[in-house]
Amino acid sequence: MAKERILEVENLTVAFKTYGGSVQAVRGTDFYLDKGETLAIVGESGCGKTVTAKAIMGLLPIDNTTIGNENSKIMFNGRNLIKLTEGELADLRGKEISMIFQDPMTSLNPTMRIGEQIAESVLIHNQISKEKAKEIAIKMLKLVQIPNPEERYKQYPFEFSGGMRQRVMIAIALACDPKILIADEPTTALDVTIQAQIMKLINELKKDLDTGVILVTHDLGVVAGAADRIIVMYAGKIVESGRTEDIFYNLKHPYTYALLQSVPKLTKDTSKKLYSLQGTPPDLIDPPKGCGFAPRCDFAMKICSIKTPEKTTFAEGHEAYCWLHHEKANTQGVPELILTRGESSGK
Template sequence: MEKILDVQDLKVSFHTYAGEVQAVRGVSFYLNKGETLAIVGESGCGKTVTSKSIMRLLPEPMPAEIKKTTKILFNKNDILKMNEKELRKLRGADISMIFQDPMTSLNPTMTIGKQIAESLIIHRGMNKQEALDEAIKMLKLVNIPNADKRANQYPHEFSGGMRQRAMIAIALACNPKVLIADEPTTALDVTIQAQIMDLIKELQKNLGTAVILVTHDLGVVADVADRIQVMYAGVVIERGTTDEVFYNPKHPYTWALLKSVPRLETGNKDVLYALGGTPPDLIKPPIGCPFAARCEYCMEICKEIMPEATKLSETHEAKCWLQHPLAPKEGVPEGVNEGGSKNEE
């Protein structure tokens, strides 16, 4: 498969009054044409900072700083070396983003149709009427009823699910090669969540767009992603195909995420699993494994040395001392059910 995006050693810090917050610490990954990569982890793990770094949307050079060792290659061109003119051409046309909260991302003073048309005028050179006609087509494409009428309405006249669909229409208006969806289903009810994910999947199939799906909810990615990478405290601690991460997880944090997903057999009075403790302070990150303080399988070496990635297959790896060939295996989950990823069918 052809590699369209290649992120190498991404390090992002925020300079605050309290010190340097090391939000992303050496993240590397790639994205192939037409595939979906899910970046999963709890709030504050660095998912959104990673996705915004790709489009250079962080307030650089202060307070945000992308370290000089980092490379973000789109079609082999380094985005970090692009000037403002090149970035404006890239954003929207080649790489688009669906933001977490459509109500704060949409312009409240412009109609939805004009907001879609704006990018068409800038990137595709259409005149106003052509752009508005195309905007109505995009609203129909994302299943918004009465698109002709809705194009002349403002964001506050749309429901939450319809605002999210409008954001998708804006993001896809110029047929981008990469779509970054940052928590696209947050604050939506379960039925609307399913509709939004089905819509992204259908549009990706029709347009051939590569997707980076950023979410804290593993339940959302199961039917959508080709590959998953799990982030914790600014580091990727496990990556693999969707089947590998769901049915053969190897990091205790991934086990915890999977155990916290409600299942069909869960009763309405059953208590869901909750991971104890809190993430580490990234002003002074731990020298060892960042998950050590919350891990029930923690060993002394976990607190002292950050584990290297252990390759489990061609596509699967985990940064965990439990996977080291010399690590004790007694009491460590091996099966799918013990690891908490899936109960027996």
């Protein structure tokens, strides 16, 4: 049975005006989200993953940001979100598409009671009484597994632990039963035990509410058991995308390989140093002509710094942008894991 597609992003570009020039933060990304699935966007800091999420939400500053071009689309419910006014986006945010931000302490109002903050998001989008909004807020606190929700409703953010505050952020985001939930680094600054609890909670709520989830993170360990599909971004572009099992066990891009090599593994010899990716990402005020990863890639060829890689398809939904999969590529020393040939699009 075909899944219902709830979001389609085509050729998304985002540029920021600065004193030094225009920063090309996102450089033509294409992806989709189906109802009830979790899509992870991974990559190191500055790769464009959070900017992509905020572009969907319409949360980027309008005075110095250019979103999209004549071919760009963010399609949701038959509407291109790029073309909507601020008022139309405000109606959408929190009701149809919600976001959990990185730091709940700075996202929550320290002067308002927790319950009032949840109820406020419900009142903004629904014509209901304050009493009914309070009932929904207590129900949401219970849903995100906060004990004694009636008492917790009256408390302030400083009375909650980091994990509890993140649960409150999830409650606020889901209070209006959105179709899409964007979680931007939802486990940052939490210890590993709480991280696991938060990811388990998001996964359970996704199934219960049939919500589509976009999980933004730099940590591949977080997405291993949570995502259905993964997008790997680098220097504002998607370099590889596919099902979670494809990315972990059948990866095709050297950057994905480097990310996985840098994740600690219990089975590895602890006396050996953990892999460290050398170099720095490119300056996106003056983006590279070829592959942005080429200066840091152990397997780069001459063409990599001259021409943007073609898209190669390996299986349904598994794609990578890398010259190593061209029939004329020099693959000496390249790990066998990367080398399986696919079908080049010539794009």
